[in-house]
Amino acid sequence: MHRVTILGNGKIGSAITKFLHHSKDYTINVGDLDPLALEHLTASVPVNTFVIDVTDELAIAEKLEGQDCVISACPYWVNPGIARAAAKAGVSYFDLTEDIETTHIVRSIAETAPRGLVFAPQCGLAPGFISILAHHLCSGFEKLDEVKMRVGALPQYPSNMIMYNLTWSTKGLINEYCNPCEVIQNGRKIEAIPLEEVEHFSIDGLTYEAFNTSGGLGTLCETLTGQVRTLNYKTIRYPGHNYLMMFLTKELRLSNRRELLQEILEDAIPFTKQDVVLTFCTVTGWRNGCLEQISDIRKIYPLNLYGETWSSIQLATSASLCAVLDMYLNGEIPQSGFLKQEQISLDAFLANRFGCYYTQKCRHLVDPAMNCA
Numbered sequence: 001m002h003r004v005t006i007l008g009n010g011k012i013g014s015a016i017t018k019f020l021h022h023s024k025d026y027t028i029n030v031g032d033l034d035p036l037a038l039e040h041l042t043a044s045v046p047v048n049t050f051v052i053d054v055t056d057e058l059a060i061a062e063k064l065e066g067q068d069c070v071i072s073a074c075p076y077w078v079n080p081g082i083a084r085a086a087a088k089a090g091v092s093y094f095d096l097t098e099d100i101e102t103t104h105i106v107r108s109i110a111e112t113a114p115r116g117l118v119f120a121p122q123c124g125l126a127p128g129f130i131s132i133l134a135h136h137l138c139s140g141f142e143k144l145d146e147v148k149m150r151v152g153a154l155p156q157y158p159s160n161m162i163m164y165n166l167t168w169s170t171k172g173l174i175n176e177y178c179n180p181c182e183v184i185q186n187g188r189k190i191e192a193i194p195l196e197e198v199e200h201f202s203i204d205g206l207t208y209e210a211f212n213t214s215g216g217l218g219t220l221c222e223t224l225t226g227q228v229r230t231l232n233y234k235t236i237r238y239p240g241h242n243y244l245m246m247f248l249t250k251e252l253r254l255s256n257r258r259e260l261l262q263e264i265l266e267d268a269i270p271f272t273k274q275d276v277v278l279t280f281c282t283v284t285g286w287r288n289g290c291l292e293q294i295s296d297i298r299k300i301y302p303l304n305l306y307g308e309t310w311s312s313i314q315l316a317t318s319a320s321l322c323a324v325l326d327m328y329l330n331g332e333i334p335q336s337g338f339l340k341q342e343q344i345s346l347d348a349f350l351a352n353r354f355g356c357y358y359t360q361k362c363r364h365l366v367d368p369a370m371n372c373a
Contacts, residue, residue, distance in 0.1 A: 002329045005029045005064055005091075006071045007054050007082060009037045011168070011311070012096065012124075013073030015318035018306055019354060021045045023326075031063060044306070054078050057085045064089035069325060071095070075171060079121070080105040087113035094325055096124040096317060098215035099175060100182065110338040118328055120339040123321040125277065125313070126151040126233070127218030128341055129358060132349055134220060134281050135342035137294055141285030144228040149217065150210050150280040152236025153313040155272050156301075162245075163238035165272040167313045170262045176235065177245060178255040179214035182221045184231035189221050192232070195249065198242050199234070203280065203297060210234035211242050219340045236278055273311040276301055298358060315357060323355030 009032035020026040031052040038049040069092045072082045076099040083106045086093040103121045110119035155165040180191040198211045216233035254261040277300040284293045300312045327333050349355040
């Protein structure tokens with residue numbers, strides 16, 4: 001049995017706990033500041049829980065003694081402390097962060113951590129799965145030209161002016177909308193402006209818009225620098241969303257008052273589990289002397305798992321992290337130190353019992369068996 005501690009018992013943390021518990025291969029400890037949330041969790045899954053302040057590095061290190069791995073399903077700004085506690089306790093570390101600076105800090109911690117440990121940030125949907133997918137598509141070309149990554153978690157039934165419902169962390173959303181974006185343009189790595197460079201496209205008869213957001217590329221800019229003319233990541237939304245977010249963040253300057261912006265959004269925009277995750281990745285390059293393009297489009301919908309409805313963003317994010325963790329602990333990822341998501345094999349990821357939720361094979365099953373082989 002693998003011994004894993006999960007810190008953070010929100011929508012994603014609880015989903016990770018349930019995935020791992022029902023696999024029957026994990027002994028799980030879950031830590032959170034909210035005892036009522038932990039009580040609610042143990043009503044559905046019999047795991048060990050403890051109350052902890054996730055900013056207390058010493059307390060975390062003590063709790064991690066004897067564990068194989070720690071998973072942070074906490075907000076990105078507490079992850080550096082959790083990573084330092086993991087290094088001190090001698091356990092491997094996994095998180096879901098999309099924040100660029102946080103990833104840089106985790107990488108620096110990995111460089112001085114004990115040998116044999118892995119530090120794997122960005123294990124979610126974007127960055128995470130989309131990085132694995134994009135790098136896999138790139139491998140089929142002799143020379144690359146463009147890599148375009150587009151991802152969105154959207155309401156299935158938008159009914160407000162902003163054409164959006166909250167589906168995950170509002171602070172994380174604002175972070176992506178307001179922070180600089182890493183891209184490669186004309187072969188050079190530069191910073192692009194968030195919410196700019198709007199484009200429109202249609203899939204299955206529906207029209208979408210996409211625009212620059214921060215963090216979704218993960219470490220691909222570093223990996224592909226010198227190999228590609230254009231590399232960028234954009235968030236997918238329904239038409240009209242970008243205009244109103246530009247008004248809020250730029251015209252009203254709420255990008256400088258993020259707590260107020262969070263309060264406004266959470267007070268006015270309802271949460272929904274009736275969402276859909278859309279990934280759209282296109283790679284252009286030369287193969288056998290010809291300029292070719294290949295695209296990969298996926299849609300993930302909510303599922304009923306273990307007697308409850310999981311939103312598509314909850315499903316996609318937790319499945320991606322669980323797949324990477326599972327592959328690592330089963331010896332399929334021999335990497336130690338800092339792990340880039342693009343170092344993970346797409347074929348192995350999709351064959352994994354958790355990663356297969358990104359395929360048609362598992363996507364429409366109800367309460368599927370954990371072994372999807």
